[in-house]
Amino acid sequence: MHKKIARWVQDKKSGIKRAVVTAYDYPLARLAAEAGVHGILVGDSLGMVVGGGGDTLGVTLEQMAYHTGMVVRGAGDCLVFADLPFGSYEKGPEQAWATAVTLLRAGADVVKLEGGAEMASTVAFCAERGINICAHIGLTPQRVRQWGSFQRQGTDADSARRLQADAGALADAGARFLVLEAVPDALAANITRDITIPTIGIGAGPDTDAQVLVIHDLLGLGTESPPFARRYIEGGRIVRDALAEYVREVGNSQFPPRRKR
Numbered sequence: 001m002h003k004k005i006a007r008w009v010q011d012k013k014s015g016i017k018r019a020v021v022t023a024y025d026y027p028l029a030r031l032a033a034e035a036g037v038h039g040i041l042v043g044d045s046l047g048m049v050v051g052g053g054g055d056t057l058g059v060t061l062e063q064m065a066y067h068t069g070m071v072v073r074g075a076g077d078c079l080v081f082a083d084l085p086f087g088s089y090e091k092g093p094e095q096a097w098a099t100a101v102t103l104l105r106a107g108a109d110v111v112k113l114e115g116g117a118e119m120a121s122t123v124a125f126c127a128e129r130g131i132n133i134c135a136h137i138g139l140t141p142q143r144v145r146q147w148g149s150f151q152r153q154g155t156d157a158d159s160a161r162r163l164q165a166d167a168g169a170l171a172d173a174g175a176r177f178l179v180l181e182a183v184p185d186a187l188a189a190n191i192t193r194d195i196t197i198p199t200i201g202i203g204a205g206p207d208t209d210a211q212v213l214v215i216h217d218l219l220g221l222g223t224e225s226p227p228f229a230r231r232y233i234e235g236g237r238i239v240r241d242a243l244a245e246y247v248r249e250v251g252n253s254q255f256p257p258r259r260k261r
């Protein structure tokens with residue numbers, strides 16, 4: 001096993017929490033690595049927080065590969081996860097494998113795909129052929145057209161049981177990690193206890209092995225953030241104030257300074 005992944009498993013056993021952020025380019029990946037973040041996810045949330053789209057469905061494999069390359073160059077010792085985008089893997093194991101290869105060639109350590117037990121054969125196919133897979137269940141944004149909006153999952157007993165079974169099937173198939181998105185805290189805690197692979201939660205409470213946040217939410221750069229996100233700085237205000245000051249200084253000739261020669 002990859003030394004970095006073995007460390008994640010060891011930390012799960014010891015109860016040491018790990019922090020993941022999304023990033024989509026070199027400068028923010030570098031800052032995350034310098035700050036001691038453990039993992040960076042090149043998420044298909046790219047299409048929303050960078051691209052301004054209303055969902056993630058428009059993101060292409062070429063875009064994911066391009067941004068994965070940028071992130072990898074800044075990621076230092078972070079484990080780099082990259083999302084398989086909508087439409088690039090769902091047909092079956094061979095399509096998923098070819099897509100995963102593209103992102104591994106771009107430098108990703110792990111590729112992430114959305115879906116439950118129905119993806120287990122795809123996970124097994126890729127895992128048996130040398131690809132580290134992170135599965136992703138709960139609120140899987142690539143299925144938003146079936147739901148009509150981003151809705152929490154696993155909130156009734158039936159769907160909670162289904163998610164618990166999905167988690168087991170994906171772990172048994174050889175997934176190395178499991179993202180749990182927007183599910184009840186208790187469900188995420190139960191799944192985290194039941195499986196040996198590290199869980200990475202977002203909107204899933206404090207009891208997953210790791211947390212992931214979209215970096216634009218964390219930095220206060222997002223326009224719309226989910227209810228569970230925490231803004232650690234008001235980045236939008238800081239950036240807007242700086243830009244407004246620049247406009248002012250150009251307007252009154254304070255910038256640039258006059259040079260002698």
Ligand SMILES: Nc1nc(=O)c2c([nH]1)NC[C@@H]1CN(c3ccc(C(=O)N[C@@H](CCC(=O)O)C(=O)O)cc3)CN21
Binds near residue numbers: 056152182
């Ligand atoms: N900026 C950003 N941050 C994210 O974390 C993120 C995205 N974008 N885009 C893709 C998905 C969508 N995400 C979401 C969005 C909303 C909820 C949510 O909990 N919504 C409310 C209202 C939705 C409803 O009507 O059910 C909820 O209480 O369920 C959860 C995750 C997480 N992801």
Ligand SMILES: CC(C)C(=O)C(=O)O
Binds near residue numbers: 046083179181202
């Ligand atoms: C929110 C995380 C889990 C994600 O899939 C993304 O950023 O695309």
Ligand SMILES: [Mg+2]
Binds near residue numbers: 043044045056083141
């Ligand atoms: Mg995603």
